[in-house]
Amino acid sequence: QATKGDSDKNAVVGDIINPSYFTLAYRFYDFERNVWDDRAVGGDMPGMFYGQGFIDLSKYVYVNYSDIAKNDGLWADVPTGRAITLENLPGSDPHVVDSNAIGYENQAVLAYVVDFDNNLSTTVDREIFLQLYSFEEEKFYPPIRLTDDMTGQYCLEFISAGENVYLYYLSDGDIQSIDIGYILEEGLLKYELEGEIEGTFDQVYVLNKLKGVYKSPETVVHHSYDVVEDGAGNEIVVNEIPIDEFMVKSDYNSIYVAWVQGDYTYKEGIKPGSQEASLPENQYKENHIYAAKKNINEERAVWTDSVKITEGRGANYNDIDFEIISEDMLRIVFVKGFSTLKTLGDQQISVEDINNRALMTADYDVKERNTTIEIKPVYVQKPGYIVPVDIKIHNNSLSELSNITYEVWQVSDKVTEIAEQGELQLRGGEKKDISIMWQSPDILIDTTLKVVVKDGDEILCSDEHKIITQSTIDVVVAYADFVGRNQIIVSGVAVNNGNIQADEATILAEFSGNEVGSVKIGKLAIGETKEFMLMAEIDSEMFESNVNDDGSVKAVMELSxxxxxxKGIELSIERYADAQDVEIINNIKSFTLKSNDIEIKEQVSIRRGTEINIEPYITFLDTSDNTRVVFESSNDDVADISASGKLMAKSTGRAVVTAYLMPKINDIVLSQNNFTKVDDFETLAEEAIKTKSFVVNVTRPGSDSNDKDDFGEP
Structure with missing residues (x-):
């Protein structure tokens, strides 16, 4: 609506008459007769159709500023008259998709959005045009192109704020505004163009983009999105949620804007960003109402930050409107729905339940104070260290918090003392990070930091954080040596890098997350180091083998x-066999163990004190024999076996005897006076070994009814 001050006429912009044309309809209201005037005034078409006039938007004022443009798109100089022409609107078939109007002094100000290609499925080609109607001259001036950024403008809203006029709109999902009052007072240049009839001239206005004069649109609210790095290290925008509806109102002191913003929240215990959070059944699709405020009576007024004014898990607020019912009270009308799961194909997605909606209203107190504060987790490496303490404070209301104070208190060893204090000033919606340096006490156990925000003696919010204390035992040195085929000894050094004493430290050896050995090393004071040694049980399946091109084999076991x-150390334990070793073992046709020509089965029973000979029987694919046999007992106290295979039953119990068939020792180490053969029994890869094992049960003499040895024969 556009008003001419004290005149008896109002100009009202109507709907688009025909989507096939870039045309707007208008008519006037006669306040003297209290009727719509059926005599259309102005426009390019006859006054017909019940008093409606029509505005032809086919041409607009074009400025050729190629000679005066700067890098930032502004002008270095004012364009000459030769640079100003009337041109057809850009695009093949422009289409008006949105319009609004307002009065300013003796003019009606029309704004409309033109879709250049008439393809309503694309929005980036939508720009705002401004057109003025002079009540005094009773004529329309040609349209002025107001935006030229190809981001897609829509949802035009004019607002009168004090003595000024602003145009608010959506651009690329953000809420933006243009100071129309400034444009009309200082931001236009007037030119005269030669008319279609010889000797006549048409007056036109041009938007002044002279550097230092032009005021670019102000972004009132940015839509929400996250910026993350992709696999190549490039920053990309994700979780982008553009704003698609808003309302703006004003009183004598302030401008308020309210909008709906989409979001996803998650069920209890679901961490944002986790794999579980990506599952629709763990999500709540939400739309909440946000607001921002600007005081228009301040010389350098700025907008508050965004403030979320609704809560509710799974709630969806839409179709909002509001009124300013008193100086600091907003009444908001909205439709409220809730989130539900919908099956789409073989997946469930979170959507709004459009069948469960209610029309509701709520009052919002602008001056109500809502402040939160949080101490981020603090870790002190050593008692007495000076460390940063990071604090986050958020003003969750639209009102400014000025001259408030914060205090940081330390509670340690039953003594409370102030660690830091200061003053704060927070505009509406503002988030602020505070960082202080704090000297930790000598005793960290049960030490707590507490922060309080106060307005005078009134506590607005508070938070407290118990200092993290733990003994951190880091393994700084570790190495491993084989002890036979099935054990390794792990040695090393550990240090307490924590901030408290360790009462009982334990060192673990793990393979694939499974413990294979451990040792307790007792107390460790802060900073103390201590050596450790432990035995770990291993087997051949823990090694991963790789056959090299030359036929040799390298087997590796990773031990943590x-x-x-x-922190710990990762050890790589290796075994190796050359191609000749592997070939020797592959030449073996059969391998059995006997005693007195009786083949030994999986278990044998012998009486304590008995001695028997274990004899290997080997056949080969050819006549060569380059092998040796190494015997090993799992418990020498029960059953002891010599290098030659003599087995002695020493005490009652059970033991496992293993015979390892492997290549003979070929490697030697030469010294000045002699040579030494290198025994690779412990380090030989499994591919160059054959094994036979059996269980020995040692019994007491006379305990068996037959009172004889049993070698497992059927």
Whole structure:
């Protein structure tokens, strides 16, 4: 609506008459007769159709500023008259998709959005045009192109704020505004163009983009999105949620804008960004109402930050409107729905339940204070260290918080003392980070930091954080040596890098997350180091073998050595067999164990004190024999076996005897006076070994009814 001050006429912009044309309809209201005037005034078409006039938007004022444009798109100089022409609107078939109007002094100000290609499925080609109607001259001036950024403008809203006029609109999902009052007072240049009839001239206005004069649109609210790095390290925008509806109102002191913003929240215990959070059944699709405020009576007024004014898990607020019912009270009308799961194909997605909606209203107190504060987790490496303490404070209301104070208190060893204090000033919606340096006490156990925000003696919000204390046992040195085929000994050094004493530290050796050995090393004071040694049980399946091109084999086992609380060391334990070793073992046709020509089965029973000979029987694919046999007992106290295979039953119990068939020792180490053969029994890869094992049960003499040895024969 556009008003001419004290005149008896109002100009009202109507709907688009025909989508096939870039035309707007208008008519006037006669306040003297209290009727719509059926005599259309002005426009390019006859006054017909019940008093409606029509505005032909086929041409607009074009400025050729190629000679005066700067890098930022502004002008270095004012264009000459030769640079100003009337041109057809850009595009093949422009289409008006939105319009609005308002009065300013003796003019009606029309704004409309033109879709250049008439393809309503694309929006980036939508730009705003401004057109003025002079009540005094009773004529329309040609349209002025107001935006030229190809981001897609829509949802035009004019607002009178004090003595000024603003145009608000959506651009690329953001809420923006243009100071129309400034444009009309200082931001237009007037030119005269030669008319279609010889000797006549048409007056036109041009938007002044002279550097230092032009005021670019102000972004009132940015839509929400996240910026993350992709696999190549490039920053990309994700979770983008553009704003698609808003309302703006004003009183004598302030301008308020309210909008709906989409979001996803998650069920209890679901961490945002986790794999579980990506599952629709763990999500709530939400739309909440946000607001921002600007005081128009301040010389350098700025907008508040966005403030979320509704809550509710799974709630969806839409179709909002509001009124300013008092100086600091907003009444908001909205439709409220809730989130539900919908099956789409074989997936469930979170959507709004459009069948469960209610029309509701709520009052919002602008001056109500709502403040939160949080101390981020603090870790002190050592008692007495000076460390940063990071604090986050958020003003969740539209009103400014000025001259408020914050205090940081330390509670340690039953003594409370102030660590830091200061003053704060927060505009509406503002988030602020505070960082202080804090010297930790000598005793960290049960030490707590507490922060309080106050307005005078009134506490607005508070938070407290118990200092993280733990003994952190880091393994700084570790190495491993084989002890036979089935054990390794792990040695190393551990240090307490925590901030409290460790009462009982334990060092673990793990393979694929499974413990294979451990040792307790007792107490460790802060900073103390201590050596450790442990035995770990291993087997051949823990090694991963790789056959090289030359036929040799390298087998590797990865072992993790660490404590329960600190950093550890990863050890790679290797075994190796050359191609000749592998060939020797592959030449074996059969391998059995006998005693007195009786083949030994999986278990044998012998009486304590008995001695028997274990004899290997080997056949080969050819006549060569380059092998040796190494015997090993799992418990020498029960059954002891010599290098030659003599087995002695020493005490009652059970033991496992293993015979390892492997290549003879070929490697030697030469010294000045002699040579030494290198025994690779412990380090030989499994591909160059054959094994036979059996269980020995040692019994007491006379305990068996037959009172004889049993070699497992059926």
């Amino acid at each position: 050595v660490h404590s329960k609380t600190g």
